[in-house]
Amino acid sequence: MKDFLTLGHAVRTDYRENLPVVNWIVNFHSDVEQLLLAKHPCWGYEQERRITSIDNANRYLQLRPDALTGIIFGCRTQKPQMDLIDRLLAERAALGAPAVKTYVVAQHPTKYRLVIRRR
Numbered sequence: 501m502k503d504f505l506t507l508g509h510a511v512r513t514d515y516r517e518n519l520p521v522v523n524w525i526v527n528f529h530s531d532v533e534q535l536l537l538a539k540h541p542c543w544g545y546e547q548e549r550r551i552t553s554i555d556n557a558n559r560y561l562q563l564r565p566d567a568l569t570g571i572i573f574g575c576r577t578q579k580p581q582m583d584l585i586d587r588l589l590a591e592r593a594a595l596g597a598p599a600v601k602t603y604v605v606a607q608h609p610t611k612y613r614l615v616i617r618r619r
Contacts, residue, residue, distance in 0.1 A: 566597075
């Protein structure tokens with residue numbers, strides 16, 4: 501792992517059928533964290549990990565430049581958003597940061613499957 505100080509805080513996503521219930525008075529922080537980590541079991545193949553920090557809204561998470569190696573654009577990502585990310589990656593490269601590979605996801609034409617391909 502290239503940035504353990506940051507990425508070491510990532511925890512496994514909780515794949516579950518039902519959304520957690522948030523009690524806004526009792527156990528608020530733990531309930532919200534459970535909600536932020538919840539995802540439907542159909543996404544379990546992703547084996548996703550997330551970093552949550554409830555009390556740090558509007559703050560940047562520091563990440564070593566070499567820790568970011570790729571970005572996957574989802575099926576519904578619009579061209580303007582991709583263009584913005586491409587510009588930001590070009591600025592990053594101009595500052596000497598390592599290259600980042602980009603990928604795009606498409607629905608498989610005949611199966612319930614997503615296909616990820618390099619841009």
